[in-house]
Amino acid sequence: MAKASAGRSALSRQILLLDSFSTNQPFLTISQLSRRSGLALSTTHRLMAELTETGLTERLDDRTYRLGVRLWELACRTPGAIGLRETASPYLHDAHAVIRQHVQLGIADGRDVLFLERLSMQDAVVSSTIIGGRLPLHASATGLVLLADSDPDALADFLAGALPSYTDATIHEPRALRAALADVRRQGYAVTDGHIHPSARGVAVPVVGAAGETVAAIGAVVPNDSQPWLHIVQTLRTAAERTTTALRAAARPASDPDASPGGRYRALVHSSDQSMEFLSRDRPIRQ
Template sequence: MAKSSAGRSALSRIMQILAAFDVDAVFLTVSQLSARSGLALATTHRLVAEMEQFGLLERQLDKTYRLGVRLWEIACRTPGALGLREIAKPYLQEVQARVRQHTQLGILEGYEVLFLERLSARDAVVNVTLVGGRLPLHASSSGLVLLAHSDATFQDEVLAGDLFRYTDQTVQTPESLRSLLQQIRRDGYACGRGYIHPEARGIAVPIRGVNDLVVAAVSVVVPNDDAPVTGLVRLLQAAAQGIGKDLHAAYAPSNDPAATPGGRYRTLVSSSLDSMEYLPSAPRPQTRR
């Protein structure tokens, strides 16, 4: 039976095609895009051709399509996720230089934690996190930190949902999850021992932005052994404090003495002081499209 896209706006249909791609499905044929998006094949053909023209999709030699670089270019202009990533990256690198395992930055997105960055050593412990990938809030240390600092209504919605079980150690009941969230708020960090893989342990702390609101979590994934977490927690808290301070400076009024230089670029870019001072006045040729 032919699928119908009647009543849907052009933008909603384009979003359905973009959403068909996933970390496990980065190359898709038009037929696969049609099936995964729920759009009619003829509609998918037409939209894919137009999206390719604008650089939103790129056609491969085997006639599959992947997301286009133009999407990445546009995404890099958002001061939300990628601006945060830019500001946080020097601190993530400092943490990673110490732990030499996995260091991550995650934000709340829907009922999941979305990872904006992950730094990994080649010989590090098992870790399923992918940049641009997601994990359930209840199963990851970053997700637990973000959930613990969410409002009560949102917590109730998560508690009422399915708590997917990765291992025997994954939090399984609403009662145990609610108790764990209270402990995280009290201790200031989350530690998930074997929640996703028996050999891995995640440790995360919150990052506070403007108005002291929790905007992200910084975490490490290390071997699930008996090593104390105190040193790692302190390391992460120092990084979170630095990121929070730089976030405040990036969003402070431009006439504030503590404001980061860089004008309109300061919420997007984290660079040397000389670079930030030069950026607003740097000559820029008109981009050809």
């Protein structure tokens, strides 16, 4: 039987191998990588040797492989997702200090929420969120906030796809999802009681970018009980508004008097004002 990878470039085959790793299975053998990627065993062996040589994967003493630190290093240079995480980080920590459960930052990616950050407490309620993890947009409060900002065509495409359920409370019908999204737009926040786990309640608000679009959502996962939760919305809104202010400052040129020091670096790095000013300077590199 012909392999599904026939006709692919070397780069796309290497991406297939990298995508074979998951949070549940971070260590894989050559045979497992071959099966998961659909690549021939000999091709898998050759490409994994190249990936390991460049540091994108690492080979362990037991002959299993894992993703390499080099991938993390490269990811930290991306001005999009990581820059947003850096910018929002101090405000997420402020919110977490008040809420003392799970606080998270997510962006829309395809049909999913991709979580860029998650802060937790040892005794917090159950949560399925991990950094770099995903959840379907329709199933979480963070996802509903992001989906509510979709244009009509994109929303219609989303509703035409599958809406899997995690619990009896998960929204799984298009009409119910449209109604929930209308509520999110009207209220400016989303609340999901037991949509992922019966014991957990999700609360989320949008993060608005420099152009007025929703670029992310800040959410919290708290116990799904009788305790009031509206104060959580306000805490998250404060974090989102401060993140928006920082993003707008980052969008301005460094020459703008209202921009933060080192403004042109704000999309990639977020640190103290003195550090940002230092980073904004053109410094000679020692040979």
